[in-house]
Amino acid sequence: MLDFAFMHRRRHQNVGDLACSPGHYFDFGPSTFLDFSEDMPACKVAVLGGGQVFQDCVTAAVYDTAKARKRVVWGVGISQKDRRSIDFDILSGSCDLISTRNWGIDGCPYVPCASAMSPLFDTPPAPEHEVVLFYHARKSDDLPRDPAIPSRGNDQGTMAEAIAFLASGATVVTNSYHGTYWAMCLGRRVLCLPFSNKFLNFPDNPPITAPEDWRARIKTAETRPEMLTTARSLNRAFHAQVMNMV
Known part of the structure; x- marks a missing residue:
């Protein structure tokens, strides 16, 4: 079993989306990277994000990460409107830790895009x-x-x-x-x-x-x-x- 699986947008030519996963900058042990459109293998922790991918994270947490023991949302764009939505309730009920790149979102720790670690x-x-x-x-x-x-x-x-x-x-x-x-x-x-x-x-x-x-x-x-x-x-x-x- 992998220790970590990192899911972010990898199929578009957007340099920010391609560079935003924390898996590029920290040592997590045996890991893999996937696009949100791919199936996640068995792993100890699934890390979703970063990027402007709130809805992708909700979908992935519910449908695509069943083989992960734990789930983390890292530095994802979550707006005040998102925070008040039922989708956020679904996400928080499915994930062990959630952070956002947006400052001042109630109940969401502020963690800027991990690409700053480069x-x-x-x-x-x-x-x-x-x-x-x-x-x-x-x-x-x-x-x-x-x-x-x-x-x-x-x-x-x-x-x-x-x-x-x-x-x-x-x-x-x-x-x-x-x-x-x-x-x-x-x-x-x-x-x-x-x-x-x-x-x-x-x-x-x-x-x-x-x-x-x-x-x-x-x-x-x-x-x-x-x-x-x-x-x-x-x-x-x-x-x-x-x-x-x-």
Whole structure:
């Protein structure tokens, strides 16, 4: 029997979804990784998340993790509306531990995305550009581009390549959740262009603006230098809780 099985979104070219499982960053013993569409083998602990995958977690906890002795939800996007829903009652009744990447959700410990544990954040290089644009591949139809400003989509390449691109800018303008999060973890100035409320659930949200206004609002970008330390501390503490279950 495996010790752990990690389930998250693995079949889409979204660099944040591919990088968000805690199984990439901690030693859990014999483990496997699965997409939410796959069947989970027998294991001591099933870990669901992270990512914006609340409904996927509910479905998986009820239908896809019968062979797991225990279940954990790690750093998943859970809104206040989700928290008040019957689906959350179902999830909490099926899982041994639940945490969310959203700050201030009653009864859900705040644990930011585990991707902050990556050593890619340890010694970022000096910026090469004053501004870079990191955009969501499917949510950017109304996002003006500037040919003078380097840009990259969240559906391109690896996490290492995305981090290198984000680090290359002194200021990061982005409508990607992980672009926002990773830029804050890198200590860069951030201007966020939210397309949903999921961007507004950090403990200290970065400045935001409408997509059409970003070029005029670049100087409002700010750093959040505490993000990396906080994210790592909370993930280490939650990891300890999970390992105490085994």
